[in-house]
Amino acid sequence: MKDRRFFDFLHRQIPVFLALSLLPGLGYLFLGWLNGVFVPAFVWYLLVIAASLWGYRLYRDYDFEAMSEQRRDRWYRQCSWFFYAFFALWTLIFLLYVGQAAHKLHYIAIFTEIGASVVASSLLASDRRLYRPTLFILMVPLIVYFFLIGEWYGYVLTIFACTLTWVLLYAAGSSNELLMKAHHQATHDALTALYNRQYFVEHLQKRMNSLSESGGFSYLLLIDLDHFKTVNDSLGHDIGDRLLQDVVARLRQQVSADDVVARLGGDEFIITGGDCADRAACERAALDLSERLLARLKETYVVDKHHLYISASIGVSIISRRGANAGTFIKEADIAMYEVKAQGRDGVFMFNEDMAARVESRLEIERLLHFALPNDEISLDYQPQLDRAGRIVGVEALARWNNATLGAVAPAQFIPVAEQTGLIVELGKYILERAFMTLREWHEAGIELEQFSINISMRQFTHHDFEAQVRELVQRHLDAQLRSKLVFEITESIVAEDINRVIEIMQRLTATLGIRFSMDDFGTGYSSLSYLTRLPLDELKIDRAFVCTLGRQEEGPAMVATILNMADVLKLKIVAEGVETAQQLDFLMRHGCTVFQGYYYSAPLPKDRFVEFFRSRN
Structure with a gap:
């Protein structure tokens, strides 16, 4: 039961034992002076002072967060000998x-010995x-002592003392069992x-302290079961x-026996491996175990x-002396695991410095x-x-972010962050109104255009x-003629949503406001003819x-x-984006x-420069 609470408990007992030694010891010293045994009592009290100084040093040196497992074990052994010495001194005064x-x-001696026994069974039961x-x-x-009295009452007291010993052992044992059970429930x-x-976070912190002293390495595997929620939802939690x-x-x-396995919650598990002398060997051991786990779990x-058939996604983090706390390495493994998820699951990914830089950059963008x-x-x-004649017939509005700290941030960087954090709702409304x-x-x-395209997340x-936002903004800024020019560009990820609800929204916006819809980046996502025929689209954009x-x-x-033939069959207008060369055109x-869009004609332009470009072309 040697977790932090156990060590903290022992640490708190040290000043209690110091007080129980030094203060009552003065009383025994005084009794020795009154009854002619001052010198041996004084020598005993000097031993008590020496033991107390030892206990004070143990109390002062305790630092659970900074101590390695080896240092903590040494502290525990010294603490055990301190308690033995403490009670041996009380046996000596007896x-x-x-x-x-x-x-x-x-x-007084008899009372002292019984009292010390009760203290020991109470405070050391853990x-x-x-x-x-x-x-x-x-x-x-x-x-x-009772037995050597040689009288009948001495034998009775001997029996009572033996009974008291059994009672104290039984009481301490019962308390220990309850503590062990509570500890197991709290850590398992x-x-x-x-x-x-x-428990795992505490264990990992100990491992980090040990590695800091030895200069070695270890590894952390974060395992997430793929599609486990499907099992729960379809077959029930009992099967799950x-x-x-x-x-x-x-x-x-x-x-192996040196590895520690824990369940973080749900279908996530985490493993720490043994110590390795160098990082390369540690990485090999981590990847080897990961591959064996992937094969076995499938x-x-x-x-x-x-x-049932499931797979797993495993993120790996190498544990070394550089970590500030246990949460750092767990977070790294978690990031690596989600990299596996993003790449299609059923794999392993090791956290590295490039990933750390990307994560740091993403956090700064989010902030x-x-x-x-x-x-x-x-x-x-x-x-x-x-x-085809080279006339400007439409335009696509593209969001740009220029930050004083980051400079110009590409949409591919900040739009996904906005979507994940929910900021895209507020940002999207702002873009709609400005457009x-x-x-x-x-x-x-x-400046008359046939269509005005806006990307919708x-x-x-x-x-x-x-x-409601679209209706309110349209009524405030656009008349019926201008509304008919609007084209909302959506991506193929739309089919991952509630497709029926999406179709209803598109149909209402088309019927009441005249807004048209375009499938952006066609062919890169969930391409399906069945979805194309169901969605009320007017246009496809070739990615x-x-x-x-x-x-x-x-x-x-x-x-x-x-794609061009399919669009012709489906009676959809088609726009090719990314046109950069005459050969492509x-x-x-x-x-x-x-319709064509790309750098062959023009890069995206600020509003005023677009006006100039339009007038020069048309």
Whole structure:
């Protein structure tokens, strides 16, 4: 039961024992002076002072957070010998005074020995290695003394003393069992009997302190079961619990005796390995264990006649002296594990410095993005869309963020952060309003466009207030003619949402406001003809990833031609984005593409420069 609470408890007992030694010891010294045994009592008290100085040093040197496992074990051994010495001194004063029957000091000696025994069984019950030897050190001399009286009452007192010894041992043992049970419940997971998060964090901190002293390395594996929620939802939690128990059995089979396995919660498990002399060996050991775990965990499970198949995603962090606290390495392993999830699950990824830099950058973006709108750092650029004759027929509004600290931040960096944090809802509303205002200003200035495209995030689109926001902004800034020019660009991730609800929203916005919809980045996500036929779309946009292959890869032209033919069959307008060369433009024109967007014509432009570009072209 040697966790932090155990060590803290022993640490708190030291000043209690010092007080029980020094203060009552003065009384015994005084009694010795009154009854002619001052010199031996004085020598005894000097020993008490020496033991107290030893105890004070142990009390002062205790620092659980900074101590390694080796230092903590040494401290525990010294603390145990201190307690033994403490009670041995009280046995010594018993032996000194019990022979002073003429001065009635033997009564005080007997009371002292019994009292010390009660103290030992009460305060040391948390550790069998302490209270058992201590009780025998205290009670055996008392039992022998009663027996040597040689009278009938002496034998009776001997029996009583033996009974008291048994009672004290039983009481301390019962208390110890309760403490051990409470400790096990506090440090173990009830379902799997593995260590829990609380214990693991404490253990990991100890390992870090040990590695700091030795200069070695260890590893941390964070294991998350893939699609375990599906099992719970479809077969029930009873089956899910039994599946987790089978998973734990397989984990135990693969790890060594030096490894510690814990359940963080749900379907997440964490493992620490043994010590390694160098980082390269540690990485090899971590990856080897990870691969064995992945293979073993993927084998078929049979639970209540159900044949179940699951995989796992494993994040690895190398533990070294550099960590500030245990949470740092757990967080690193967690980040690496989510990298596996992002790459399709069923794999292993090791946290590295590049990942650390990306995470730090993302956190900084997230922090500063909260102030982007209040500080007026968000602006819009506009990229022209041209027809086959080279006329500007449309434009796509693109968000830009220029921060005083970070400089110009690419949309590919801050838009995903905004979506994950929910800031995209507020940011999207701001972009809509600025775009609507620009469309109206250009109309009033005589700049007429056939369409005005705005990107809509799926999190923004499915927000409960999205429709109301669009209606309110449209009514405030646009008339019926301008509304008909609006094109909301959505991505294929829309099919991961409630498709029926999405279709209803699109149909209402089209029917009441005349807004059209375009499928952006087509072919890079959840492409499906069934979804294309169900969604009320007017336009497809060929992703730049396909356009850039034209003239460079054999399969590129075939893919683009297929998309163009499919759009023709479905009666959808098609826009090719990312057009950068005359060769790409020529291929697209020959295969029937009608609208083009890309650096071949123009990069995204600020509002004023777009006006100049429009007037120069049209």
